[in-house]
Amino acid sequence: MRVSLPHVLSVWQRNFAMYRRTWKLNLLPNFFEPVLYLLAIGIGVGSYISEMGGTSYVAFLAPGLVTVAAMNGASFEVTYNTFVRLNFEKTYESMLTTPVQAEDLLFGEVLWAVTRSSIYGGAFFIVLIAMGLAPFPYALLAIPVIPLTGLLFASIGIAFSLRIQTIDLFSFYFTMFLTPLFLFSDIFFPLEERLSGAWLWVAELLPLLHPVRLSRAAFHGEFSAALWWDFAYIALLSLVLLYVAAGTVRRRLTT
C-alpha cells in the first residue's frame, strides 16, 4: 500500500472546504438527534426509572449517546456522500488525474469522517457537561472514544459504500443495521442482563457495543482489563475493513 500523508490531507482539505460552506445545514439536525433522545428517553422516560446500572437513568444513557453522535457523524459522510462522489460526481476520478492515489483518497475520506464524528460527538459532549452529566475528571477519558467510534463506523460504512452498485441499499444500511445497533448496544438497557448462554457471545459481534462499554467505563470511572477486548475489537475490525476497502477502491477506480 502506498499512502502519502500530504495527499491524504489534501483530500481531507477538499471536504473541509466544502463543509465550511454547508455546515449550518448539516450540523443542526445531526446534532439535535441525540439531544432529543437524551431529553425524551433519559429525562422523560427516565423519571419513571429509579436507577439503572447504579446511576440515574439519564446518567446511564449519556455515555452511550455520545458514541451514537459519533457513529452518526461518520456514517452520513461515508454512505451517501461517498457513493455520490464515486458514482455520480466523478470526484474520485478527477482526484486520480493528480498525484493523489486511490489509497490516499480512501484514507482522506476516512480521516474526514472521523473529523466529522468528532465534531458531532464533541458538540454532544459539551451538552452533557453543561447538563452536569459528565462527571469530572473520568468522563474526560471518554473523549478519545469519540474518534475511535468514528473510525470504526467510517471503516464499516466506506467498505459497504464502495461495494454496492445502487444507492437504494443505504436504506437497508440505516434501518437494518445502524438502527438495531442503536437500540441493542447497551445504550438503553444492560444487554447482558436480557441474554443468556450463546446469545451473550453473539452480542459481542455488535460493533457499537464496544465503544459504548469504553465510554460508559470512562463516565463511571470503573476500569477493568476486559476493556482491552473492546478496544482491540474496534482497532482490529477497523484495520481489516480499511484493508478490504483499499482493495475495493483500487478496483473501482483503476482498471
Add this chain to the structure above:
Amino acid sequence: MATALENPHPVVDLERVTKSFGARLVVDALSLQVPRGACFGLLGPNGAGKTTALRMVYGVTRPDSGSIRVFGIDVGSDPRQVRSRLGVTLQENALIEPLTPVENLAVFGRFHLLTEREIRSRTEELLDFLELRSHADVPVRALSGGFQRRLSIAQSLMNRPELLILDEPTTGLDPAVRISLWSRVDQLRALGTTVLLTTHYMEEAERLCDQLVILDGGKAVAQGSPEELIDRVLAAEALELDVRPEEDAAIVAAFGAKRSLRAGSRLILYADDAGELALRLREQRPEHRARAVRRTNLEDVFLALTGAQLEFGA
C-alpha cells in the same frame, strides 16, 4: 528543432498497447508518439477507445500488454511523478458545485501539494487566462456550461503541466467559447505545453492538431498530419452529387474519381481537381447537377475510414 534535440524522448510514447475489458478488446495494439510541443489528436466514433487510451497515459488504466512511457518514465512504475507533471480535463466536468471557481482551484492546487501562496498566484493567472474573473466568487452550480468547462480546464492547469490532456474539451459549447478555447490552446503551446486531445469535431482537429490518429474499434486506422491523411486516404478536392445509390458504380467508373463515398442521399467523388470533374459531368451527364465543389476536409477522411459501419448498422 532545438528542443527536439535537447529532448529526444517523445512526451508520450505508446508501443503496441492493448487493453480488454472482459471479452471486449477496447484498445488494440496502439502505438503513438507525441513529440514535445506538439498537439496530438485522437479521433474516432463513440466507443472507439479514446478515453481508455487517455486513461492509460495518466496511469489509471493499466494495459494488458505493451509499454507506456510519459516524459520517458514508465507510467506504471511511478504514476505520482507522471501525474504531477501533467494535467487532465475529463470528458465530464467534476467540479464542487457549492464552491466558487476560486475555491475549486484551491482544492486542486492542494492535490498537487502547492503552497497557499502558489495557489493564490496561479489562481489569479488562471482567472485571467480563462476569462473567469467576472464569476470568480459565484458558486459553480450557478455557472453556465461554458464557464464550468473553462473552470475544468483551469483546474487541470494549476500544476503548470508540461502535458495537457483534454478529453472532448469543447463538446456542448457554443461557437464563441469554442473559438476562444482554441486560442488558449495555441497560447499554451507557444509556451511549450504539449497537448493530447480527443474530439468529435473535425474542424477542431484540423484547426488544432499537427498529428492525428483515427481510432476505430480500438485500432489505429490512420495516423498522420491532417493534410497527409486527406492526401493519403482521399484526394485534395471533393465533388458532391445528388444521385440514387444504384448509379454510384457507373458514375465512379465513368469519371475516374480517386475515391468515392456515399453520405446519405449524396455521392461524394474525390479527385485532385474536382472542378475539372464537374465540367465533364455537365457535358456528359447534364441530368446530374453538381451540388458542391470544395476542398476535402477531415470530416471526409473520418467518414471514409469509420463511417461505413454506421451505414450498414454494424
